Amino acid sequence: MVSTSSTTGKVGGRRRSTASVPDLVSRAREGDPRAVARLISLVEDASPLLREVMAALAPYTGHAQIVGITGSPGVGKSTSTSALVSELRKHGKRVGVLAVDPSSPFSGGALLGDRVRMQDHALDRDVYIRSMASRGHLGGLAWTTPQALRVLDAAGCDVILIETVGVGQSEVEIAGLADTTMVLLAPGMGDGIQAAKAGILEIGDLYVVNKADRDGADQVRRDLRSMLALADRSEGAWKPPIVKTVAQRSEGLDEVVEQIDQHYAWLRSSGELEKRRTRRARDEIEAIAVTALRERWGDVHGRSELDDLAASVAAGKSDPYAAADELLDAFTD
Template sequence: MLDVSKLVQGDKRTAAKIITLIENNGAGKQELLSMIYPHTGQAHVIGITGSPGAGKSSLTDVLIKKARQNSHKVGVVAVDPTSPISGGALLGDRIRMQEHALDKNVFIRSMGTRGCLGGLARATKDVVKVLDAYGCSIIIIETVGVGQSELDIMHYADTTLVVLTPGAGDHIQTIKAGIMEIADIFVINKSDLGHTKKIITDIEQMLDMSPRFQTGWRPPVLETSVVNQQGINELWSAINHHLQYTDQSGELQAAVCQRLSIEMMELVEEELRNKLWVYFNENNNASNLLHQMVERKTDPYTEAHKFLNNFLKELC
């Protein structure tokens, strides 16, 4: 068993080993996470999401710099797509952040999605806990390039940035449901390319029409350029303002409670699914039952109901 006390004391090698164990779903993972959990809850988690090529990695890089200038210890989880053919991942986001490699107060971990949908890797939420216990006061999660339905980041981050670029396509995309509704801050990146007025107008009109944004926090729409270093200070201020607002309004605590309820039910579902598979495979009549369904002598709906009832009776 890895030493959690070393993790809490800020030992980088221990943090890396624990994250590797979690990613590989190694033995003792649940017990280890249970020991880590009491040391979490201090970090501000910032999610950065958007379509491929929006400049998420470059934006992450400049936010690391801002955080370090403000004496924060920073953790970064950069998620890259996994090849459906080879199973490998390029993990190119780490290449863009090489200048922070020697900073002992910056921990960067690249992860492949490993077939997980939603723009994140399956182990992301547990890796965030490790970095939190490790002492990171700012944790940045950069999602894989996403479309309109990869919304998992909203269940992981305290502040979600949706990164867009001018001239990247039909502006009607900005009023579609999905990823546009999870933003706490809209970032029009690569503003040095020009043509930002139209997309800003479209987003503001979308916010005006959405009932969700009529009260409480209204996401600001900010322009940034990593090339010209424009808008970075304003973005950093907006991130801190959002955290302050949600903390004072109680929205942050409510979001954490919702996040934990979802996580607990996911763990229950996973445990229950594993037990159901074991029970099904140990059922001597399983093969015969499957053949009966193939021959249409019975149906999966009826048999699923019977199966669950029998499982519950045995539990009792």
């Protein structure tokens, strides 16, 4: 598949497809990149057709292996993602990439939508690269990432890589969305204590020390190993490995793929894969339901009632729990 960007809102050129949802899904299943791009655009635009899209995709999902790639800005996430795509293609895998970027304050699109570091794969029909704007959503992901994952899963991707924004302490949300979370670190990007403060030592299934040709790489690895040894893990739990890479020269990526495969095998044999995917679906359902309730309440009662309750709490005339109860009571009226 060819790559496309969320910055223009146009697919494969200057024209949007007017095909029906069943036709788009059928074409996406055949690997048509324009159909995949159009479906993801419907997701990002919160189209009225979104419910129909998700219902049509549901029977074809649940097969792709989802790998999250996270880490602080500057550790080489995009370069590592591109090198990992190349390694996965050597193994005959069809690969999808969702690269979540900061949003433009003007267009709302992804600031790095050109994916400069991934142009080597632009002509490979078995690689699909999509930039998604975070649009202010915290956690390193876009609000619509779970639905976009479903599109790529149904389109036949064997592995889907999610590259997060790179926003430090708030991007740990990736752990709830991926089967395997890969955390990147690099020499000179802060000590082990800073890594612990960012929460990344709690979410990783695999740790990669990139730019390992630089001074300090071995020290980063030692610090990681020491801190991971302090973690309280139950018997039989997965022990995250630490791999050194030089992504710019594609060094060490074969070991990264091997460790990802080993973790996936452990997930399946231990039953953890089903647990993680059930938890992911639960969170997705909850997010959709809460959003729908908020919109429904706003349509029926408007903003004035909420503003009045907020003013009452701010003035000390009420407390936030009582105000929330009153707000919830409005749904039963």
